[in-house]
Amino acid sequence: MTQAAAANAQSTIDELRALLGERLSTSNGVRDHHSKDESWHIPHRPDAVAFPNSTEEVSQIVTICARHKTPVVAYGTGTSLEGAVIPEHGGIVIDLVNFDQVLQVNAEDLDVTVQARVTRKQLNEHIRDLGLFFPIDPGADASLGGMAATRASGTNAVRYGTMRENVLALTVVLADGRVIRTSRRARKSAAGYDLTRLFVGSEGTLGIITEVTLRLYGIPEAMAAAVCSFDSLEGAIDTVIQTIQLGIPVARIELLDDVQMDAVNRFSKLDYPVKDTLFVEFHGTEAGVKEQAELVEAIAGENGGGQFKWATKPEDRTQLWTARHDVTYANKALRPGCEIWATDVCVPISRLAECILESKKDLAESFLIAPLVGHVGDGNFHLGFLIDRNDPKEIAEAERLNERLVMRALAMDGTCTGEHGIGLGKMKFLTAEHGEAVSVMRAVKKALDPLGIMNPGKIFTM
Amino acid sequence: MTQAAAANAQSTIDELRALLGERLSTSNGVRDHHSKDESWHIPHRPDAVAFPNSTEEVSQIVTICARHKTPVVAYGTGTSLEGAVIPEHGGIVIDLVNFDQVLQVNAEDLDVTVQARVTRKQLNEHIRDLGLFFPIDPGADASLGGMAATRASGTNAVRYGTMRENVLALTVVLADGRVIRTSRRARKSAAGYDLTRLFVGSEGTLGIITEVTLRLYGIPEAMAAAVCSFDSLEGAIDTVIQTIQLGIPVARIELLDDVQMDAVNRFSKLDYPVKDTLFVEFHGTEAGVKEQAELVEAIAGENGGGQFKWATKPEDRTQLWTARHDVTYANKALRPGCEIWATDVCVPISRLAECILESKKDLAESFLIAPLVGHVGDGNFHLGFLIDRNDPKEIAEAERLNERLVMRALAMDGTCTGEHGIGLGKMKFLTAEHGEAVSVMRAVKKALDPLGIMNPGKIFTM
Numbered sequence: 001m002t003q004a005a006a007a008n009a010q011s012t013i014d015e016l017r018a019l020l021g022e023r024l025s026t027s028n029g030v031r032d033h034h035s036k037d038e039s040w041h042i043p044h045r046p047d048a049v050a051f052p053n054s055t056e057e058v059s060q061i062v063t064i065c066a067r068h069k070t071p072v073v074a075y076g077t078g079t080s081l082e083g084a085v086i087p088e089h090g091g092i093v094i095d096l097v098n099f100d101q102v103l104q105v106n107a108e109d110l111d112v113t114v115q116a117r118v119t120r121k122q123l124n125e126h127i128r129d130l131g132l133f134f135p136i137d138p139g140a141d142a143s144l145g146g147m148a149a150t151r152a153s154g155t156n157a158v159r160y161g162t163m164r165e166n167v168l169a170l171t172v173v174l175a176d177g178r179v180i181r182t183s184r185r186a187r188k189s190a191a192g193y194d195l196t197r198l199f200v201g202s203e204g205t206l207g208i209i210t211e212v213t214l215r216l217y218g219i220p221e222a223m224a225a226a227v228c229s230f231d232s233l234e235g236a237i238d239t240v241i242q243t244i245q246l247g248i249p250v251a252r253i254e255l256l257d258d259v260q261m262d263a264v265n266r267f268s269k270l271d272y273p274v275k276d277t278l279f280v281e282f283h284g285t286e287a288g289v290k291e292q293a294e295l296v297e298a299i300a301g302e303n304g305g306g307q308f309k310w311a312t313k314p315e316d317r318t319q320l321w322t323a324r325h326d327v328t329y330a331n332k333a334l335r336p337g338c339e340i341w342a343t344d345v346c347v348p349i350s351r352l353a354e355c356i357l358e359s360k361k362d363l364a365e366s367f368l369i370a371p372l373v374g375h376v377g378d379g380n381f382h383l384g385f386l387i388d389r390n391d392p393k394e395i396a397e398a399e400r401l402n403e404r405l406v407m408r409a410l411a412m413d414g415t416c417t418g419e420h421g422i423g424l425g426k427m428k429f430l431t432a433e434h435g436e437a438v439s440v441m442r443a444v445k446k447a448l449d450p451l452g453i454m455n456p457g458k459i460f461t462m
Numbered sequence: 463m464t465q466a467a468a469a470n471a472q473s474t475i476d477e478l479r480a481l482l483g484e485r486l487s488t489s490n491g492v493r494d495h496h497s498k499d500e501s502w503h504i505p506h507r508p509d510a511v512a513f514p515n516s517t518e519e520v521s522q523i524v525t526i527c528a529r530h531k532t533p534v535v536a537y538g539t540g541t542s543l544e545g546a547v548i549p550e551h552g553g554i555v556i557d558l559v560n561f562d563q564v565l566q567v568n569a570e571d572l573d574v575t576v577q578a579r580v581t582r583k584q585l586n587e588h589i590r591d592l593g594l595f596f597p598i599d600p601g602a603d604a605s606l607g608g609m610a611a612t613r614a615s616g617t618n619a620v621r622y623g624t625m626r627e628n629v630l631a632l633t634v635v636l637a638d639g640r641v642i643r644t645s646r647r648a649r650k651s652a653a654g655y656d657l658t659r660l661f662v663g664s665e666g667t668l669g670i671i672t673e674v675t676l677r678l679y680g681i682p683e684a685m686a687a688a689v690c691s692f693d694s695l696e697g698a699i700d701t702v703i704q705t706i707q708l709g710i711p712v713a714r715i716e717l718l719d720d721v722q723m724d725a726v727n728r729f730s731k732l733d734y735p736v737k738d739t740l741f742v743e744f745h746g747t748e749a750g751v752k753e754q755a756e757l758v759e760a761i762a763g764e765n766g767g768g769q770f771k772w773a774t775k776p777e778d779r780t781q782l783w784t785a786r787h788d789v790t791y792a793n794k795a796l797r798p799g800c801e802i803w804a805t806d807v808c809v810p811i812s813r814l815a816e817c818i819l820e821s822k823k824d825l826a827e828s829f830l831i832a833p834l835v836g837h838v839g840d841g842n843f844h845l846g847f848l849i850d851r852n853d854p855k856e857i858a859e860a861e862r863l864n865e866r867l868v869m870r871a872l873a874m875d876g877t878c879t880g881e882h883g884i885g886l887g888k889m890k891f892l893t894a895e896h897g898e899a900v901s902v903m904r905a906v907k908k909a910l911d912p913l914g915i916m917n918p919g920k921i922f923t924m
Contacts, residue, residue, distance in 0.1 A: 108707060108812035151652040162650050164659070165627055180899040186808040187840045188624050189877035190613040190663055191884055191895055192921055193903045197626070197659030201652055218709035245570060247680035288750055346648040350570035378649045415651035422653055433653050437642040440910065441655045447909035448902065459654055 040339035041083035063177030076143030082423030116145025151201030158377030171211035204455035220283035235304035260371035267330030345409035346380035346418030380418035502801035503545035525639030538605030544885030578607025613663030620839030633673035666917035682745035697766035722833035729792030807871035808842035808880030842880035
């Protein structure tokens with residue numbers, strides 16, 4: 001940090017202290033806590049952490065930061081997998097921990113407005129008794145504001161879409177402190193530019209999301225989940241492809257390879273066969289679920305799948321999906337002290353088998369271990385390299401394998417990131433993926449954050 | 463037009479003539495044809511009309527126009543309902559009529575890439591034999607580029623979403639002639655700002671769409687459509703609300719009031735009861751369709767609905783939906799020589815009955831006639847005022863009624879336009895709807911079109 005930047009940071013802190021009192025912290029412990037996420041990226045401390053209580057206070061904080069050109073990074077649960085919340089350039093982290101209220105449930109309209117730090121599980125507990133649920137489920141119990149900022153998805157996206165499809169409106173504090181509401185609660189609108197979708201996925205680089213209005217869904221009359229092991233990875237993937245192409249409305253269809261199943265068994269104390277495996281779930285009426293399940297079971301059978309092992313009781317379903325959601329923690333347990341470098345490519349489903357098999361071949365020739373788990377109904381899968389981030393050789397090998405994987409996905413008309421975001425780790429692939437379109441993103445960034453204070457150094461350098 | 467502007471226009475025309483030869487027209491007939499859309503808005507002629515053959519040529523045309531600060535308006539089928547394609551400030555209309563090729567069908571991935579002037583019906587004919595269809599269906603057989611630019615929807619949106627959800631990627635010529643591709647074919651991506659959604663609904667004010675990649679769907683195994691008359695409007699609307707709230711995945715659920723049914727009967731030579739009526743359609747497996755239909759029929763029965771009149775044969779279904787899609791033409795036929803002023807509010811569904819009933823009360827006290835038709839599953843409905851646009855008294859009355867309607871919808875957290883766009887007619891409502899957020903839209907517009915040449919005078923004045 002230059003002397004001038006340090007002086008600015010101190011002026012910012014002095015003004016924020018006057019505004020927030022004890023709700024501004026410069027303690028090492030608090031700064032450390034806000035220096036990192038769940039990724040392999042190297043932590044970096046902010047200069048201070050602010051704990052505002054309202055959108056108005058976020059606006060005041062950002063106004064002060066803008067005056068001193070101090071970087072601002074919003075923080076929800078810190079569960080980013082690509083360094084999105086690491087304050088690379090120091091400055092102020094705004095921890096939205098006090099934004100934990102469900103503001104308004106409109107059960108009749110199937111929508112809800114929450115403060116940004118409400119987590120997906122908190123929301124689902126809040127609305128369960130109304131017979132409603134919110135389907136988007138990244139592995140972590142992330143904040144809904146963070147999920148919107150990352151354009152997150154999860155296991156249900158194949159049926160219900162991602163945050164892109166499920167955010168109706170946002171309240172956003174802009175880089176100069178102004179506050180906007182991006183849309184209203186109507187299900188559709190053709191009124192001007194789609195600012196909701198512009199801020200969804202902008203990773204805090206255009207503004208800070210303080211409230212989120214989301215679509216909700218009625219809890220299906222019937223749900224059934226099953227696990228099916230395959231003799232070959234091709235068989236499992238072909239089952240997925242044929243299911244999607246037939247238009248069977250599976251709610252979830254997840255692939256875990258043999259390495260991943262071993263990790264899951266160990267961590268969650270389960271005894272599934274250590275084979276390439278699909279986790280599937282069906283939502284609908286009793287008859288509809290039965291019909292869907294029979295169709296997919298038949299497809300699996302034709303592709304070398306074993307019998308479906310059903311989890312029909314709610315607690316069995318919960319156990320199954322908890323095991324699935326805990327893969328990051330399961331993988332970390334495979335090699336205590338390691339970090340997970342999660343790849344995140346997504347390709348058109350016709351290329352999925354080829355993409356996975358080539359990547360597994362790369363992996364077989366490498367000294368790194370990486371379980372594979374995927375939202376394969378969307379064409380999205382993750383390899384989780386278990387690395388020691390202090391070992392340059394391991395970092396270099398993960399870099400090499402990831403770059404090969406990303407270039408393979410791009411050559412298949414896919415993307416370097418299906419749901420984790422660009423963050424710090426994929427900036428170098430942005431131009432390879434989007435070409436000249438990146439200049440349009442930069443123009444938008446410059447127009448909305450001319451000082452470059454909003455989460456600087458993420459998505460692209462300016 | 464100022465002398466300087468006229469001189470610029472002439473310079474633009476000279477350069478375009480050199481580029482395009484006979485594919486540039488300044489004939490009165492061609493300019494007249496490109497002076498108007500299907501709305502009540504007063505036509506305005508462009509200075510010339512260009513007929514490019516490729517994205518590269520569109521880029522060259524825009525580059526020339528940018529050099530002379532000449533306005534550029536893209537033209538598809540001219541079926542806008544809000545003046546979006548009227549060249550208010552003259553300049554060059556780019557008619558994309560030669561962009562009529564389906565470029566690539568990826569049946570396995572359920573997507574397709576088309577040139578911008580391919581119409582929705584043309585696409586559906588092209589892919590029918592593959593067992594695929596594209597659901598978004600505004601009344602007109604509009605171009606898919608125009609539908610993307612307007613963020614159009616139609617009768618299937620309640621099940622399949624709008625253009626917002628169904629465009630995967632766009633090729634866009636920017637205001638300085640550069641060409642970008644907004645995304646790739648992967649089903650989801652978290653790679654940078656969502657430029658696809660930024661251009662969808664931008665009404666030609668940020669760039670010109672030349673190619674569109676769309677999601678496709680398998681033609682359902684079974685489809686069934688029915689018509690059901692109600693004794694009261696409340697009964698029909700309550701049927702819709704309860705159907706949506708129960709999560710029954712209706713493919714279409716459309717309301718036509720008694721005035722509209724009368725117009726439809728006359729125009730399409732049908733004999734439906736002249737009552738408030740729902741047109742519904744179900745997609746799924748044989749068993750699923752049966753189950754859905756029984757549920758909705760029961761709900762309708764509880765709300766004073768008559769028996770479902772089924773259209774099971776494909777030709778009967780086609781007749782039914784053709785009649786529905788032809789309402790604009792049916793309404794015009796009610797009063798030969800009239801223009802249709804179509805309102806387009808969309809509200810949260812819990813407020814729909816109240817919004818419609820209050821608007822009907824306004825209408826009962828007015829001298830204007832306006833059939834009502836609505837995509838009521840989305841909370842979106844249209845009143846079609848039959849007006850003589852040369853009669854200031856009628857214009858003033860339509861203005862007054864529409865303004866009351868829009869303000870009512872906004873007070874219900876709705877939007878002034880569900881699917882027709884802001885165009886010329888709703889610019890005055892944009893700030894009432896979006897407040898400070900309009901300044902963000904303006905900032906984006908200025909960043910991407912600093913000269914203000916892209917479809918000037920639409921959405922907002924700069």
